[in-house]
Amino acid sequence: MSDKEKKQGTSISRRNFLKGVGTGTVAATVVPSVLIGSEEAAEAQAGDAISTATIQLNINEKMYEVEVEARTTLLTVLRDGTDTSGDNVDLTGAKLICDRGECGGCTVMVDGKSVYACMMLAIDAQGKKITTVEGLANGDDLHPVQEAFIQHDALMCGFCTPGFIVSSAALLNENKKPTLEEIKTGLSGNTCRCGTYPFIFDAVKTASRKM
Ligand code: FES
Ligand code: FES
Known part of the structure; x- marks a missing residue:
């Protein structure tokens, strides 16, 4: 992905991102046989195995720019993500409990509707308004x-x-x-x-x- 494409975080569609990752996976798998077992093969596989994209997310009315993999969930960004400025997102109110859409411990609002953050890819949350439990209060005034x-x-x-x-x-x-x-x-x-x-x-x- 070019630098220009990386900067256009909001224009990265899940389809294109996944397509890119798919290509990367194939490329990693089809290493020329002459390279198998060589240092070059290891580098080729390591370099192509993971594709990342820089996306922008509106969380609690603040914009964050984060680098994610195709598989990165919204919950992972909220709890463990780091903004490209170096600040941790650090919104740990949503909990990682079942990690499979069963318990609701990770619930956040996306455009006003409740969503399991463990089941939503971060890239799908682009352009949407994400509200976590931390964003419900208005300063010292609780919801x-x-x-x-x-x-x-x-x-x-x-x-x-x-x-x-x-x-x-x-x-x-x-x-x-x-x-x-x-x-x-x-x-x-x-x-x-x-x-x-x-x-x-x-x-x-x-x-x-x-x-
Ligand atoms: S962690 Fe249980 S539904 Fe997300
Ligand atoms: S699981 Fe302990 S208060 Fe709900």
């Missing part, structure tokens, strides 16, 4: 859902809590006055192993009244 979780003591170990809070905020974005059944359905993608569900549902009801 009504955050306040309600505190008020109802809706957590025990707290590991699932950021995901539940983001899912609850996304639910209330779409449905200002959900019924208990709608709250249960809206949060059905999140799991709490400590069993705090009744308190969480009460917190969402309280937050809906405040909002």
Whole structure:
């Protein structure tokens, strides 16, 4: 990829990126037989095995420029990514728990809707508005859902809590006055192993009244 293409982070499509990676993989596999076992072969394979791209992401209304591989998830960027300026993204509210779209611990909002960040490729998040649990509060003013979780003591170990809070905020974005059944359905993608569900549902009801 040319320097110019790398700089045009937002124009890199997943299709082209994956195509590029596919080409790289093939190139790495089809090393000329005369080179097999040689230093040149090792270099050719190492050089072609991983393709990266520099992309821009809007996270909590701040732009980040990060270098990613095709396989890099949004969750990896949030938790472990480094901006090209050298600053760590360091948004660790979204948790890596199951890493397979089952627990909801990694939930963030993408364009206002809840998304499992472990299941979304970072490159697919380009041009979208990403909101993590850290971005819900306005300075020292907590989001009504955050306040309600505190008020109802809706957590025990707290590991699932950021995901539940983001899912609850996304639910209330779409449905200002959900019924208990709608709250249960809206949060059905999140799991709490400590069993705090009744308190969480009460917190969402309280937050809906405040909002
Ligand atoms: S860590 Fe993403 S759904 Fe469990
Ligand atoms: S509070 Fe412990 S997993 Fe939900």
